[in-house]
Amino acid sequence: MADVFLTHDKARELLIHLSANGVEAFGPVEKDGIHIIEKIHEQSPINFDYFITTNSIKEALFPRYEKILSYKISQEGVEVEDVPLDKSIVIMGGHPCDAASIPLMEKLFGWDYKDKFFLKRRENSVVITLACEEADNDCFCTSLGYSPRGEVGSDILLERVSDNGWKVKTLTDKGKNFAKEYADYFQSSLEADKKYPKLADKDVPVQFDPKKVKKWIDGHFEDSLWEKIASNCWSCAACTYVCPTCHCFDITDDATMWSGIRTKNWDACTLPYFTLHASMHNPREEHFQRYRQRINHKYSIYVNLFEAVSCTGCGRCSRACGARVNILEAVKMIDNAAGGK
Amino acid sequence: MEQLIQKAKDLLSKKEVDAIIGYCATGKDEAKPALIYQAEDAGELIFNDRCYNNLAVYLTRKDVKKLKKIGIVAKGCDIRAIVNLIIENQIDREKVYIIGMTCNGVVKPGSKYASLKSGKCDVCKVRNPHLADLVIGDKVTEQVPMDKKIKHADLEEFEKKTREEKWQFWVDQLSRCIRCNACRQACPMCYCNRCIVDYNTPQWIDTRSNPKGGMAWNLVRAYHLSGRCIDCSECERVCPVNIPLMLLNRTLQEEVQRSFDFEAGYDLEACPPLTVFKKDDKENFIR
Numbered sequence: 001m002a003d004v005f006l007t008h009d010k011a012r013e014l015l016i017h018l019s020a021n022g023v024e025a026f027g028p029v030e031k032d033g034i035h036i037i038e039k040i041h042e043q044s045p046i047n048f049d050y051f052i053t054t055n056s057i058k059e060a061l062f063p064r065y066e067k068i069l070s071y072k073i074s075q076e077g078v079e080v081e082d083v084p085l086d087k088s089i090v091i092m093g094g095h096p097c098d099a100a101s102i103p104l105m106e107k108l109f110g111w112d113y114k115d116k117f118f119l120k121r122r123e124n125s126v127v128i129t130l131a132c133e134e135a136d137n138d139c140f141c142t143s144l145g146y147s148p149r150g151e152v153g154s155d156i157l158l159e160r161v162s163d164n165g166w167k168v169k170t171l172t173d174k175g176k177n178f179a180k181e182y183a184d185y186f187q188s189s190l191e192a193d194k195k196y197p198k199l200a201d202k203d204v205p206v207q208f209d210p211k212k213v214k215k216w217i218d219g220h221f222e223d224s225l226w227e228k229i230a231s232n233c234w235s236c237a238a239c240t241y242v243c244p245t246c247h248c249f250d251i252t253d254d255a256t257m258w259s260g261i262r263t264k265n266w267d268a269c270t271l272p273y274f275t276l277h278a279s280m281h282n283p284r285e286e287h288f289q290r291y292r293q294r295i296n297h298k299y300s301i302y303v304n305l306f307e308a309v310s311c312t313g314c315g316r317c318s319r320a321c322g323a324r325v326n327i328l329e330a331v332k333m334i335d336n337a338a339g340g341k
Numbered sequence: 342m343e344q345l346i347q348k349a350k351d352l353l354s355k356k357e358v359d360a361i362i363g364y365c366a367t368g369k370d371e372a373k374p375a376l377i378y379q380a381e382d383a384g385e386l387i388f389n390d391r392c393y394n395n396l397a398v399y400l401t402r403k404d405v406k407k408l409k410k411i412g413i414v415a416k417g418c419d420i421r422a423i424v425n426l427i428i429e430n431q432i433d434r435e436k437v438y439i440i441g442m443t444c445n446g447v448v449k450p451g452s453k454y455a456s457l458k459s460g461k462c463d464v465c466k467v468r469n470p471h472l473a474d475l476v477i478g479d480k481v482t483e484q485v486p487m488d489k490k491i492k493h494a495d496l497e498e499f500e501k502k503t504r505e506e507k508w509q510f511w512v513d514q515l516s517r518c519i520r521c522n523a524c525r526q527a528c529p530m531c532y533c534n535r536c537i538v539d540y541n542t543p544q545w546i547d548t549r550s551n552p553k554g555g556m557a558w559n560l561v562r563a564y565h566l567s568g569r570c571i572d573c574s575e576c577e578r579v580c581p582v583n584i585p586l587m588l589l590n591r592t593l594q595e596e597v598q599r600s601f602d603f604e605a606g607y608d609l610e611a612c613p614p615l616t617v618f619k620k621d622d623k624e625n626f627i628r
Binding site for chain 2: 032054055065232235236238240241242254263265266286320323326
């Protein structure tokens, strides 16, 4: 098959075209000094020159808050209205560590209870990923078997060939159909710049063994190392909310006496009130117990349930943490502790 | 640094404190908060211009509160928080050993962990610690005299906007809030055992990360900090989505200064105006 290319300008045009035509298009915008993935509209300051976006693409499939139904109460009874879930979604701008989170979350949302909100959005979406050209000390995707140029979870992978364009790699039927449908935006040639690709797997060294980490966690629920790892954690949810795989939510009603909407909102195990019982007993009273839960869930519980670590090594949690709790350091400390065993 | 490490070792080995809250290196030219419990770990302590965290936030953490006596490495801005915590009866002066550090300003540009929109150190009045058991470091020149009323340039700029523009500005900014509570958890003055957003019977504040929830939460927090915010800018620094929270806090600081001629965190004897009742209050409704 002949090579296909896409320029930044055309990608911008494409996203705006999609958003104007009833597609929920998500793309990277530059706002107040940070890059975030958000829903695109006509005036969105779309920008593709970034190392990594602050938030992950998770928001496109598992929004910060999502209406799941609305209801009205009258003398005739309760009338419940479902939310239509038929919109097509296009997500452009995540990296392979974002895309890799989709199959991981799919395991959870498609598990015992089928969460139609996530699954339907997943089914309706085309995921267009940008291969990484840069990594920092917080990146560790290769330690979990992923790659800065990885294809897991993506329908199309864009590999930079110049400062203003990518080579297009269609990976799935969905991706192929998308490229065919919007062929006008793609082109058959683009002058390549020798400096690309800038990043290969070896530039992101493997730093620990997740199997060893799991084994240690399983035998050390009570261990003073947890207190050391999380000693400076102040229990906010910045780490979980920027994480591409954290998926906990809460359900609340926004209602008056006779009508309301029910929404599914992000929630986080790192917040003190996440596990507070009605009796006021809290099984995770202390900050380190909550951080332990976060690591434990990703590196052990998820593996028991779905045979996969629920972390893609993007390092967003470490970058977002104002207290400088660093997941890579944490997992490496565990890996070290597991040393001779 | 030598003096800091030596003092920490002494305090810990003589059991004068149970732990020391300080900074240690992250190995990336950055500093992070560290709780040191053993004298042999005191060597990890550092102090440099990357020590931007306000460590006073840890003084009210559950496990730290249980300790009998705690040492803390504190810059002037952190000491302002400690002063307020003492005034508000959250910590006992006797229980805290303050190692005051003279400071030439932290949060240098170029650190991805400390992107601040508004200047924090350029308006500092306490480069030399104003309350400490020991001061480490040479005396530095204060750039702003204590009696000078300061007004941040960004606030002056903001006040030029019309009411409608101001409202639109905050609607745009606050609808970006992801409700992660990093601002609250990083704030030394946000120590409520149960924050109003954590109440759900009834649910006073919308918990959703939408324009309504974002607005409700951030305004409630700003009001609760009025006359109490000590200008450390930690909330703004830790905000993952870069909301200019200090502009909001300073708007209220300005009001408090104008109405009550008060700035928080300098004087152990002064009470935050919104927490006291005075017979000579200038408002009629309260008398």
